Amino acid sequence: MRRLFALTVLALTIFANVPAGYAVQPDEMLANPVLEKRARTISSELRCLVCQNESIDESNAPLAADIRRLVRERLTAGDTDAQVKDYLVARYGEFVLLKPRFELSTLLLWLTPVLVFLAGLVLAARAAARQPASESNSLSEQEKSKLAQILGDDQA
Amino acid sequence: MVVEFGHFALILAMLVAAVQVVLPAAGASLKDVRMMRVAEPAAVSQLILIAIAFFALMYAYVTSDFSVANVAENSHSTKPLIYKMAGVWGNHEGSMLLWVLILAVFGAAVALFGNNLPPTLKARVLSVQAAIALAFLLFSLLTSNPFIRLDPAPPDGNGLNPILQDPALAFHPPFLYTGYVGFSIAYSFAIAALLEGRIDAAWARWVRPWTLAAWMFLTIGISMGSWWAYYELGWGGWWFWDPVENASFMPWLAGTALLHSALVMEKREALKVWTILLAILTFSLSLMGTFIVRSGVLTSVHSFAVDPTRGVFILAILIFFTGGGLALFALRAKDMQTGGLFQPISREGSLVLNNLLLVTAAATVLVGTLYPMALEGLTGQKISVGPPFFNMTFGPLMVPLLLALPIGPMLAWKRGDLPGVMQRLTFAALTAIIVMVAIFALDHRGPWLAPFGIAAGIYVMAGAIIEWSERIKFGKAGRSEVLRRAKNLPRSAYGTLLAHFGIGMLVIGIVSTSAYREEHILVMKPGQTLAVGGYDVTFTGVESGRGPNYTEDFADFDVKEDGESITRLKPSKRLYDAPPQPTTEAGIHASWRGDLYLVIGDAQTGGGYAVRAYFNPLVRFIWLGALIMFIGGGISLSDRRLRVGAPRRARTRVPVAVPAE
Numbered sequence: 001m002r003r004l005f006a007l008t009v010l011a012l013t014i015f016a017n018v019p020a021g022y023a024v025q026p027d028e029m030l031a032n033p034v035l036e037k038r039a040r041t042i043s044s045e046l047r048c049l050v051c052q053n054e055s056i057d058e059s060n061a062p063l064a065a066d067i068r069r070l071v072r073e074r075l076t077a078g079d080t081d082a083q084v085k086d087y088l089v090a091r092y093g094e095f096v097l098l099k100p101r102f103e104l105s106t107l108l109l110w111l112t113p114v115l116v117f118l119a120g121l122v123l124a125a126r127a128a129a130r131q132p133a134s135e136s137n138s139l140s141e142q143e144k145s146k147l148a149q150i151l152g153d154d155q156a
Numbered sequence: 157m158v159v160e161f162g163h164f165a166l167i168l169a170m171l172v173a174a175v176q177v178v179l180p181a182a183g184a185s186l187k188d189v190r191m192m193r194v195a196e197p198a199a200v201s202q203l204i205l206i207a208i209a210f211f212a213l214m215y216a217y218v219t220s221d222f223s224v225a226n227v228a229e230n231s232h233s234t235k236p237l238i239y240k241m242a243g244v245w246g247n248h249e250g251s252m253l254l255w256v257l258i259l260a261v262f263g264a265a266v267a268l269f270g271n272n273l274p275p276t277l278k279a280r281v282l283s284v285q286a287a288i289a290l291a292f293l294l295f296s297l298l299t300s301n302p303f304i305r306l307d308p309a310p311p312d313g314n315g316l317n318p319i320l321q322d323p324a325l326a327f328h329p330p331f332l333y334t335g336y337v338g339f340s341i342a343y344s345f346a347i348a349a350l351l352e353g354r355i356d357a358a359w360a361r362w363v364r365p366w367t368l369a370a371w372m373f374l375t376i377g378i379s380m381g382s383w384w385a386y387y388e389l390g391w392g393g394w395w396f397w398d399p400v401e402n403a404s405f406m407p408w409l410a411g412t413a414l415l416h417s418a419l420v421m422e423k424r425e426a427l428k429v430w431t432i433l434l435a436i437l438t439f440s441l442s443l444m445g446t447f448i449v450r451s452g453v454l455t456s457v458h459s460f461a462v463d464p465t466r467g468v469f470i471l472a473i474l475i476f477f478t479g480g481g482l483a484l485f486a487l488r489a490k491d492m493q494t495g496g497l498f499q500p501i502s503r504e505g506s507l508v509l510n511n512l513l514l515v516t517a518a519a520t521v522l523v524g525t526l527y528p529m530a531l532e533g534l535t536g537q538k539i540s541v542g543p544p545f546f547n548m549t550f551g552p553l554m555v556p557l558l559l560a561l562p563i564g565p566m567l568a569w570k571r572g573d574l575p576g577v578m579q580r581l582t583f584a585a586l587t588a589i590i591v592m593v594a595i596f597a598l599d600h601r602g603p604w605l606a607p608f609g610i611a612a613g614i615y616v617m618a619g620a621i622i623e624w625s626e627r628i629k630f631g632k633a634g635r636s637e638v639l640r641r642a643k644n645l646p647r648s649a650y651g652t653l654l655a656h657f658g659i660g661m662l663v664i665g666i667v668s669t670s671a672y673r674e675e676h677i678l679v680m681k682p683g684q685t686l687a688v689g690g691y692d693v694t695f696t697g698v699e700s701g702r703g704p705n706y707t708e709d710f711a712d713f714d715v716k717e718d719g720e721s722i723t724r725l726k727p728s729k730r731l732y733d734a735p736p737q738p739t740t741e742a743g744i745h746a747s748w749r750g751d752l753y754l755v756i757g758d759a760q761t762g763g764g765y766a767v768r769a770y771f772n773p774l775v776r777f778i779w780l781g782a783l784i785m786f787i788g789g790g791i792s793l794s795d796r797r798l799r800v801g802a803p804r805r806a807r808t809r810v811p812v813a814v815p816a817e
Contacts, residue, residue: 026766052398055543094540105537112519112523
């Protein structure tokens with residue numbers, strides 16, 4: 001819940017139930033620093049299922065601690081990062097991933113930045129093309145601004 | 157009695173708003189000056205009435221009148237006075253009252269200071285502003301009334317969530333709301349301009365100061381929230397891509413774009429239609445943010461369905477003002493005259509790129525925030541969209557923005573000389589590249605992209621300074637000439653300098669603390685020492701204490717640098733009395749290099765305590781950068797204040813010798 005309240009500040013204070021303390025406990029951590037680092041990275045991409053918008057790496061909830069242990073167990077057993085995530089998705093559903101996979105149902109989500117940017121680019125290019133032929137270099141600044149005004153006024 | 161008085165004032169304010177919607181707009185259509193003039197006294201009395209309601213509620217909080225349901229639910233008699241006052245807006249009903257209060261402040265400000273506005277434009281602006289006020293006053297009175305009484309009154313209140321009992325947080329909502337709500341003025345001006353069917357550079361000149369003020373407050377409001385999260389939530393995170401944060405970030409992105417496009421419109425009469433659209437969209441995103449935060453749709457789609465009254469009401473407001481605004485835009489925009497011409501490589505062109513990237517970023521945040529709800533609503537499929545998604549999509553959009561940022565202000569209007577500008581920026585680029593190579597050579601810890609991010613920040617900062625030093629002919633003219641130029645440079649130029657410089661700092665802060673943060677999670681026993689971030693931290697033990705309304709266990713750490721004790725940090729765990737809730741207080745030691753950040757955890761069964769120790773390099777650049785941006789906005793605004801009184805038609809003014817910012 002902690003996360004939600006980062007700014008809920010404004011708002012839903014009545015429901016606030018912010019746990020104290022912090023997430024990963026010293027006794028959960030793996031001795032192997034490489035594995036532990038992988039575990040932390042994976043944890044930061046998995047959602048604490050009972051929290052608002054918090055990864056298991058940050059969450060204080062008992063369920064998050066269970067999943068953190070599970071991640072470390074799988075890693076110790078030799079799973080790749082992808083296998084660990086697949087395992088958890090099989091168990092808890094796509095909801096557990098904070099970064100949704102690129103698939104049909106998330107197509108629009110992932111393509112939004114590209115589509116909006118391209119649409120904007122096309123609109124801007126079309127607006128530019130609608131402008132009367134660009135000013136000739138031989139005109140002085142004053143003439144150009146005057147011309148721009150005249151052209152602008154005529155366009156309405 | 158005072159409470160009933162406030163309640164009555166709020167109802168009266170709603171009626172005044174209703175009159176202010178109808179008469180001035182009708183007067184503007186009928187060219188009836190008397191009807192139009194109703195707007196001014198109406199806007200002022202609306203402000204007075206809402207202020208009465210607001211302070212009546214505050215009175216109930218300060219006197220701990222628990223017969224008022226809102227006070228009983230959210231306050232407590234032992235709470236410190238400042239939090240009793242801030243408690244007014246620490247809950248749904250009260251914060252909506254603050255919302256309409258700020259809305260009324262802006263409306264009254266236009267009524268009082270907008271003397272140079274054409275009468276019909278002014279009447280229509282105030283009419284639209286009153287329509288927004290009317291909608292939210294109705295919302296407040298019908299679904300979120302803060303003045304409902306309880307009978308019998310409880311002996312004491314439930315208390316304010318202790319995590320919110322914090323000075324930064326107490327004043328965070330008013331700043332944030334001032335930003336949010338301030339964009340309503342841009343919206344009202346846009347709608348009024350569409351109704352008038354006429355828009356020119358003067359319009360942009362009137363709108364910019366309001367937009368700038370709103371932007372400033374939103375900037376500082378967001379950074380206060382982030383600063384609070386950093387030191388209060390106990391692990392040093394400062395941004396979470398949480399829907400509540402996104403709700404305030406979207407209008408900020410769109411508002412930043414609006415600020416820049418209004419600049420083009422004011423100076424060059426170009427991008428008129430786009431600026432109008434952006435003004436509508438920016439306030440719509442503010443409304444969207446209000447909907448996201450207020451409707452409960454966040455907590456879950458289901459809780460929204462359980463008590464949909466509020467959510468549906470705000471949704472209706474959102475649809476009415478966004479849909480209505482866009483419909484009017486679709487009808488009228490084609491009649492708007494297009495203005496000055498420009499080449500793609502020009503100041504205007506660079507500002508179009510700025511707008512394109514900022515609006516794409518806002519759209520990405522919007523879709524990312526709403527997608528899970530929409531998908532669940534449509535297909536029942538549950539997915540999460542969290543920080544990894546936003547970092548991956550938002551980050552790449554910021555890279556071209558940062559690279560183009562120093563170039564834009566150096567390009568000439570209409571037709572710029574890109575190679576020439578690049579040449580002038582050589583020094584900035586070189587400095588950045590040297591730093592980048594140095595980081596690559598010295599540090600192998602962080603991600604490979606991090607040195608590039610730091611370099612981008614340095615390049616932006618250096619670019620801002622170069623632009624300024626060129627304009628004052630630093631190093632080219634004599635000292636007296638340089639000083640004269642520095643003095644005569646318009647304040648808005650200093651505003652740009654500071655805002656862009658602040659962005660550079662912000663980027664450096666974000667990148668260094670994200671990439672080079674040092675973290676230790678361990679069990680420490682008294683007497684044990686840990687080396688972190690160049691400090692030697694010795695844990696001496698844990699003691700218990702008692703604060704005004706909490707008990708706490710605090711640890712004691714002796715912090716040494718180069719063998720000398722420089723400070724003692726006492727991170728603690730608190731348990732508040734009402735409501736009984738635990739919080740953590742981090743122990744933070746700040747220096748120019750970064751923050752040492754200590755958190756104490758639970759006692760361990762084998763003895764000792766769980767401890768988290770962080771070193772967050774340059775983390776304060778984040779808020780310092782935001783503060784500099786805020787100050788830059790203020791300086792620019794102080795310039796504008798003079799210019800608000802400019803002649804009605806911008807074109808009639810004498811051309812300024814100094815190239816406009």
